[in-house]
Amino acid sequence: MTLLSDVFAQALNGLQYGMLLFLLSVGLTLIFGMLGIINLAHGAFFTLGAYAGLAAVAGTRSFWLALLLAPLAVAAVGALVERTCLRPLYARGAPAQVLLTFGLIYLFDDLVKWIWGAHVRSMSPPAAFADSVAIGTLRFPSYRLFVIGFGLALAVALWLVIERTRLGAVIRAGVYDAEMAAGLGVNIDRVFTAVFAFGAALAAVAGVVAVPIQAAYPGMGVEILVRTLIVVVIGGIGSLKGSLAGSLILGEAETFGKAWLPDTSMFVIYGVMALVLLVRPRGLFGRALR
Amino acid sequence: MDLTRRRFLAGGVAVAVGAVGARRARGQARPVKIGLVLPYSNVYAVLGESITEGMQLVFDREGWTVAGRKIELIREDDEVNPQVGLRKTKKLIESDHVDFLVGPVSSGVLAAIRDTVHQARQILLVANAGNDEMSRERCSRYIFRTSFSNWQPNSPMGSWVAAHVGKEAYLIAPKYSAGFDMMKAFKETFTAAGGRVVGEDYTPFPVNEDFAPFLTKIRQAAPKVVYAFYSGSQAVRFVKQYDEFGLKATARLCGAGFLTETDVLPAQGKSALGIVTGHFYSTLLDNPTNKRFVPEFREKFKKTPDGFAVQGYDTAQAILFALKATGGDTQDKDRVIEALRRAEFDSPRGRFRFDPRTQNVIQPFIYVREVKEVGGELANAVIDRVANVRDPGTGCTLPG
DSSP states (O other), X not given: OOHXXXXXXXXXXXXXXXXXXXXXXXXXXXXXXHXXXXXXXXHHHHHHHHHHHHHHHHHHSOHHHHHHHHHHHHHHHHHHHIIIIIGGGGGGOHHHHHHHHHHHHHHHHHHHHHHHOSSOBOOOOOGGGOSEEEETTEEEEHHHXXXXXXXXXXXXXXXXXXXXXXXXXXXXXXXXXXXXXXXXXXXXHHHHHHHHHHHHHHHHHHHHHHHHHHOBOTTHHHHHHHHHHHHHHHHXXXXXXXXXXXXHHHHHHHHHHHHHOGGGHHHHHHHHHHHHHHHOTTOTTOOOOO | OHHHHHHHHHHTXXXXXXXXXXXXXHHHHXXXXXXXXXXXXXXXXXXXXXXXXXXXXXXXXXXXXXXXXXXXXXXXXXXXXXXXXXXXXXXXXXXXXXSEEEOOSSHHHHHHHHHHHHHTTOOEEESSOXXXXXXXXXXXXXXXXXXXXXXHHHHHHHHHHHHHXXXXXXXXXXXXXXXXXXXXXXXXXXXXXXXXXXXXXXXXXXXXXXXXXXXXXXXXXOOSEEEEOOOHHHHHHHHHHHHHTTGGGTSEEEXXXXXXXXXXXXXHGGGGTTOEEEESOOTTOOSHHHHHHHHHHHHHHSXXXXXXXXXXXXXHHHHHHHHHHTTTOOSXXXXXXXXXXXXXXXXXXXXXXXXXTTTEEOEEEEEEEEEEEETTEEEEXXXXXXXXXXXXXXXXXXXX
């Protein structure tokens, strides 16, 4: 086995893991950028999405329908949370919001445990991606190739929406200066709810996509949340490009760290974060904070 | 206390008679408190649940009253976190004054709470955590173990795998004491039987979503056998991802029994077929106690019991044995400890006994099991067994 194919195989693993992190972090960064909220409950939306996906697969026997239905359901939950819990707290500043969303993690985790139990649940990949494909002498699960393609497609779609549509312009205006956008006649309340719900839906998409790879169990969202926060810090808050770049960097760093420096793989992750922050304190694509 | 005093005064009986009456009344009024420090969240949540259910089954059967005293369970979630486990342990000892402490699941938590338990002279029944050192240099006369030492299921597997599966193995386990213990025990007998370890990895714990980097390394090392220890959600991930990366076709997956226990088998599905593991139990065991235990457990909890449920069941049985032997007296700790040391009963795994040298359970058998489809359901079919497996107990100075 040559070094080259080894590097290639691990790079592919890192790319796939990075794409999963991207699906999860892009919603977080959008919400953070627009609403200024560190939404720790994002991890709970990820868990909720995974379980909603399992329920949808059980009901419809279709992974693809689940990939559509679960995010819709979680978006509704997200909208409800924004309207009822977060809205009254906008004036109270970050600590109150962090505490609230932190509490929501436990609330949703217990809810999941109460409805579905503590057992680990799994889902088969959709039939079209159930096999593994040969890459040189190695085999790579085709579902993981799908995750890479899906992540890239979603990145492009999001970029088009945000940069090229009127809706995107409104969102960008909101991220840049919410008060000014409101002054220009944008119903910023409604945009806030929509963005929050959309972010929750993205977390749910990540949840559904993740289940065939890593199975579902209560608390899965909390475990991955820390990495997602690191991605947002590396990439720069509120930046789509940053979230993609941060995810890929972290995905590769963690993968190569695990493979080549297994004793220090956790250090590698934080080391990369520290390095980025030293060179670019606001992250790779971050802007000055208001 | 108040109640007895009032009763004493109101009754106006003679002092001597009253004192006797009061003592008995107090003994009856105070329940036997059993403090559970177990994970009810995170990676090992299901294990904590199974252990608790196994205990409930025994106490339900006894109507939650033993030797005239009510049984009370106090549950605390250790979150698989040594600091949290220690805090909860202190709470159970210092505020709840529990008579018996039961738990934990994670070796890391046991290592953290051991000295506190020992110094408080608190009787602890370890219902899962298998740190070898607790049956060796860190053993304590206050600590009993109903589950296993990490050495027990793995040492017999080393020679068995070398003889029946292959002599080139890649070892993989989570990076914490249980992972190290289990791989060490396997390696000793595996290499002694002519086996060679071609690679070894210890993976992040407790958080590790993705085994892809390690599976890629295994693929490149091309071993005949992969010997693994994972449990709970990580066991599901490892077994599924092992299959997805096409490794089942090139290397036989073997491991410690937790890898394919009944708690994770349904989620692993067909990916688990053919995996060979060593464990002290299988749901399919053909003994009268197990034949009664399995349907009773299924009836009550609507699921198939696993080895963890057996650990809970045996923990409760050991407590029951001690309480009956002392007539419900838990004040005299030495008596309770003596009673526990003599505990012997039928368990779903066989005849249960503690090893007096270590106070760790003597496994009646370590079963070599292969995952097969039995009656339309995945199960661990027994293909071989090794009798009377007791931890070497090196360095433990309990009076044997």
